[in-house]
Amino acid sequence: MKAQYFRIFRWHVLRHLRRHPLLAALNILSMALGVAVYLATQIANQSANRAFAATVDMVAGKADLQITAAARNLPETVLPMAASAVGVSAATPLVRGFVTLPDFPGEYLEILGIDVFTNGPFRTFDPAGFDSGEFDLQHWLERPGPIAVTREFAAKHHLKAGDRIRARVNTIDRELEVGFIVRSEGAFDSNFAAMDIGWAQELLGRRGELSAVQLRLANPPEREKAVADIRKILPKDATVAGPAQRTDEVNKMLAGFELNLAAMSLLSLVVGMFLIYNTVSASVARRGHEIGILRSLGVTRTEVRALFLGEAIFLGSIGATLGLGGGLFLAKFLVGTVAETISSLYVLVSVQHVVLNPWTFFLAWVIGLASVVISAWLPAHAAANLDPVRALHRGATLESSVNPSPAWWRSGLISLVLAAVFSFFALSTGPPWLGFVATFFVLAGFSLLVPWSTMRFSSGARKLFRIWRRHRGKAAIEAELGAANLSRALLRNSITMAALAAAVAMTVGVSVMVFSFRETVATWINDTLIADLFVSPAANEIVGPSSFVLPAAVQFLADHPDVETIDTFREMELPMGGDTVTVAVIRGSERRRFQFVRGNGPEILRRFLAEPCVLVSESFARRHHVQTGQSIELTTPEGARQFPVAGTFYDYSRDQGIVYLSQRSFVQFWHDDRVNGVAVYLKHAGSAEAVTNAFREKFNRDGQFAIYSNRLLRTRVFEIFDQTFAVTYVLRTIAVIVAITGIFLSFTILIAERSRELAIVRALGGSRGQIRRLLLWETALLGVLAAVIGMASGLCLALVLTGVINRAFFGWTIQLAFPWRSLALTPLWIFAAAVVAGVLPAWRAGRLVLAESLRNE
């Protein structure tokens, strides 16, 4: 049977493919696209995660434990205490900080101040042969300038040992010297430079402070005990934990974002599955006669099923394999976009290397192939169950046996109800990914409603055209016939329609979601971003809030005669129980605005500025299950302290949520009044330029500060917003491409397999023009119906994406808003695509050779 199977396979499948290469190509292409998008997204996610983890690994070295203090830095006196703690076999201090490089705009270096005397057991990189004795310790220690940079960094900026570069720290320029080139292995960020810890403290203005103390334990299995012992000697706000904890935290933080990307990428695979279903059923329909012959020659049902599955798997595996290459290609584009998004929303990453994990490729391939098998199963099964007698009689059509049973629309409605139910649970009890289940049911529900809708649409259109024909004569006969044909090949037409509708739905849903999000953010910004000028060190734009505004600069702005009042901003991460949360510290002013979820705004604000309490963002409240009136526990240098939540406000700046503290409270408990930025409220808006110029003259001769007017900052916010959704746009574009491919594919198939029927029409006196018009009507009607269903299902999808997924994953309330213009255009381009897709097949149908097509009638 095996040898026979392969012989039949060769005869039945390969010959067929040679005769219909377009069909095969489309089949392969749709699978390739689906697999490529999925794989590329996975690679981008993994590369970003790996880049971050590698940086953590590189910095943390081979430490068993790491002592850090989140807000403040560790007092350096922790080091000797930790080094002499019981169970600690080695301890090394670390100072970290960012400098920007004015000579290379947009570039930064993360400075790692290391102690070569103690970091031997921790070292993961080798400053120019430290261990081989070539290391010039005198040079390393003697002067403030020398740094060790990575080979990649040096090459990128054409630097060689001995070159000098300017580094900007807290808006002040210092000169550094490329003293050493670091030999580095692994995928970590090349934007780092090591220097002696003493000089790093001086450079970064961190005398007396450390960023971390890394520890090795004499007996790592007794880690818990060591942690407990060390904790006793640490300041209250210091934490001691394994260095991997930060990676875990970041992975957790990114999980939602990355799951969303993965889910979006799977949607294009789902659309691809519809296409494959379609092509396999087409292939079954076209070869009903052959199946009849095979069955009467003794080929079993199982073998027939295996033939069609084999064909699908054969094509699918070619497609999936091509998809692996395509995914790799696409990943190169996606990696950068994903990394930028992660950097602007979550944590600074710079992806230098695309991570290629063989398992990811294997998984993508398997997922692709599995989706092929799933989508080919039904048509293959149908082929196996063909009655050989009927199949041999060429006059019979496959579809005539299919009736749209009420089960279809019932299951459709049930699916939609299930979508609502899952949405409810995603929001109320979680887990958030139930939102994706809801998405699935929305798509499934509308797909299941397609046969019924097609029937209704077909009969409705027929009636309409009949009325038209009565008034206008013969001209509409093609339209009427076309409408009738819609319901004649119901099953396959439905699948075509469902595929199109799913692609349209995805496009519409994503567009509406992004638009709603953008509108919501716009309203939020309008209400809250009202200061006239925003001043912060330019470095913060590149590396996040790491640089501080000099007190003199803050004072200058506060004292300027045109300035009514200023507000200051400081952002950092603080420990809250076992978590790390983002905390913003603001001085506050009468003109500061919040959009509170509920409560009396001015009253909340007054309390916030007067008492030690916090404001939390909506997503924070949702994530940490806190409400106004409850308290959160933040760790101050004196120990944990409860801060009552005075209010909850809307904030779309970060999905992890944010806690606001007044500067007054922060200074009271943390004894730190440095600020990352200043918001300036002017007496009259017209003086913005004068104040900017005065400030520039005094503090900003060399672009040390980023100064935004209100209008510019809003523009910038939307730049970041759009960049954040860049990946989404890419995926949406791919969905559109899949949709259009689907349209072409479907119509090519539809017409190809109806050659006999069309020939009869011709034989009965239909002209070439009539045939062509008939087909164009059909495709146009299909396009209209797909557009309508797609729009409806897209709007439902948008509801789920905005109201369920965004809330469940990110905790944001997004007001639904519709991009009317592009929504109005959507059915037009689908319609146009459908008509254009119909043109070539229709033209070919007009040239059918009658005798050939009618031989069996």
Added chain:
Amino acid sequence: MCFQPRSRAAHRAAATGLIVLALSAVGADWKTAEPGWQYQFPRDHHAHGDFKTEWWYFTGNLVDDQDHRFGYELTFFRQGIRPMADRDPNSSRFIVDDLKFAHFALTDVAKQHFHFEQKTSRGAFGEAGFDEGQRLAWIDNWTLSSSGQDSFDLLATGPQGEIHLHLRATKAPVAHGENGVSIKAATSGHASHYYSIPRLETTGEFVVQGKARPLHGESWFDHEWATGQLAENQAGWDWICLQWEDGTELMLYQMRLKTGGADSSSSGTWIAANGATTHLRSSDFRMTPIAFWKSKTNGAQYPIAWRISLPGQRAEFVIRAALEDQELALGPITYWEGAIDASGTRDGQAIKGRGYLELTGYAGPLSGLSR
């Protein structure tokens, strides 16, 4: 009772760079050793921060209560990184003005064991430093302290044992060289200030796993400070100190040239029982190697036995290592420093003594204590 197995990689890593540094070039702001130095004690037992390089070198031959023989070396090195004028007391405590490192080696002659260890420290928190009250130098719990001008206390701990020694000078300090400088090279400017206390009565104990073993014997103390004393053309040196049973002592060094042979500035000092010194020029002594030991670590051939003649002293003797393997394999620069026995004749009379031999530049090139 061993300290550190010599093969430990951490050892090497820590040592790396340090000795290269110790031998490396010099800035303009350091003082050089010039003729006319007047030694004063206890002043000169302390650190001389204006000079780039300085060491306090203690070696000695001891026996325990069961008459087991031990040799020890405990050396503290100071390597100036930043000249005094550049130092800022308010800057980060992690900035290194002086590099601090120390070597501790113990030779167990009876068991034929040799153990050595190096310590390096930034000293940011005062865990290492020089010249603080009675402490002349220390790194962690390795300490050299002085009580007055003629007695010292040494403390060093390895993972397996601890050594406490009290040293009392039985002879006055002896300045080597002439006119306050010890010349190291024929070319000018390569010199150091160098004195020894050639005999210190030593008592103390060796504590292993809480059990103390009394020790007694004699030590030799060298203190030397300089800026760039080694010349470019020098490959290393052979140094000997000997304490004879008749109460006399001898120090000799020969600077070996890269081209072979000894630099004409090689010299030594003969110290009579009454403390009177005789400066020995290179022409006053002859050193001939008579036995070699090959290092298993690096293949270096160390001349661990020598025939030495001092015609002026009418002395002819042989020195031999008490244990062949007394090599401190410490990274890029490895040297041999170990206990020796000496026997021969002087004025026709048999003489015997013990001392220490130092051999540098055999296991790869020295970058040179040069400028």
